[in-house]
Amino acid sequence: MFGIEFVPSDPALKIGYLSKLAEDVGFETVWITDHYNNRDVYSTLAVLSMLTNRIRLGTGVTNPYTRSPIITASSIASINELSGGRAILGIGPGDKATFDAMGIAWEKPLTRVRESVSVIRALLRKERVTQGGMNAQLSFSAGNIPIYMGAQGPKMLELAGEIADGVLINASHPEDFRAAIPLIRNGVQRAGRDPEDVKVCAYTSFSVDRDRSKAASEARKVVAFIAAGSPDAVLERHGIGVQERDAISKAISKGDFASAMSSVTDKMLDVFSVTGTPDDCRARVDELLATGVNQIVVGSPIGPDKERSIRLIGKNIL
Numbered sequence: 001m002f003g004i005e006f007v008p009s010d011p012a013l014k015i016g017y018l019s020k021l022a023e024d025v026g027f028e029t030v031w032i033t034d035h036y037n038n039r040d041v042y043s044t045l046a047v048l049s050m051l052t053n054r055i056r057l058g059t060g061v062t063n064p065y066t067r068s069p070i071i072t073a074s075s076i077a078s079i080n081e082l083s084g085g086r087a088i089l090g091i092g093p094g095d096k097a098t099f100d101a102m103g104i105a106w107e108k109p110l111t112r113v114r115e116s117v118s119v120i121r122a123l124l125r126k127e128r129v130t131q132g133g134m135n136a137q138l139s140f141s142a143g144n145i146p147i148y149m150g151a152q153g154p155k156m157l158e159l160a161g162e163i164a165d166g167v168l169i170n171a172s173h174p175e176d177f178r179a180a181i182p183l184i185r186n187g188v189q190r191a192g193r194d195p196e197d198v199k200v201c202a203y204t205s206f207s208v209d210r211d212r213s214k215a216a217s218e219a220r221k222v223v224a225f226i227a228a229g230s231p232d233a234v235l236e237r238h239g240i241g242v243q244e245r246d247a248i249s250k251a252i253s254k255g256d257f258a259s260a261m262s263s264v265t266d267k268m269l270d271v272f273s274v275t276g277t278p279d280d281c282r283a284r285v286d287e288l289l290a291t292g293v294n295q296i297v298v299g300s301p302i303g304p305d306k307e308r309s310i311r312l313i314g315k316n317i318l
Helices: 012-025 041-051 069-083 096-102 109-124 154-163 174-190 212-228 232-238 242-253 257-262 266-272 278-290 306-316
Strands: 002-006 029-032 056-059 087-091 147-150 166-169 199-208 274-276 295-302
Touching (some): 002 012, 069 109, 109 147, 166 174, 174 199, 199 278, 199 306, 212 266, 278 295
Parallel strands (some): 029 056, 056 087
């Protein structure tokens, strides 16, 4: 199964055109990111619901801090109705740096995600929710909407195994999934669930072009930010020095993006992205699927030319 991510930094109609193209070449899910500085995720998904026919429509991902779980339940239920039952809710703890910039306290992320998923599931079943001072109930039936959790750390991965229908993991290297999947399985076992009920998605940074150097050049823009935010344990797993990460992070903090990109090594490109020709990318996709991954999400930047890259993926990989 293959999904694709779009950042709504472009108008919804352009995202809709690319989503329809993705549907036509064989993608099964489109994920739209949720960040305050871009177009609204649910407005974008509403447009996509009208411009596509089969592809599943997901938030990739929203969070319980900038949106109340009550509003999230109403919004995703509305998208499910508009799309004829194609909605997926992707939800996670979000990004602390973004919340700091917005003046929002990032408190108890595990608890917030667990409680939010519980509230949203109840509301989607049209139940009245009275916990935590709430007194809320949807006035319309939502249908069955899968909930996927965005997860990175060990405790969040285990929680996803306990309560989610799927897990969205921001990683592009097989070793990261060999480390993550056992943690998800721990949560599955603790909850007494069937492992087949929890889908594992590789939410990759993907860049494909017939010219390997062009694909790599485009990927460096995204990989710089991924490397800068990578925890020590991930760097150690892949043999990347903390000082290399810190140099990129320092350049980004100064707004010196050229230096940040030039500090991205070939090793970082390999670890933090799926990059290269269609054959290169297909080989990495096969490696990821062999770890137990159920869905490959083609995430930013997709390639130097998104439309051409989507067609290349459809023809040579899907």
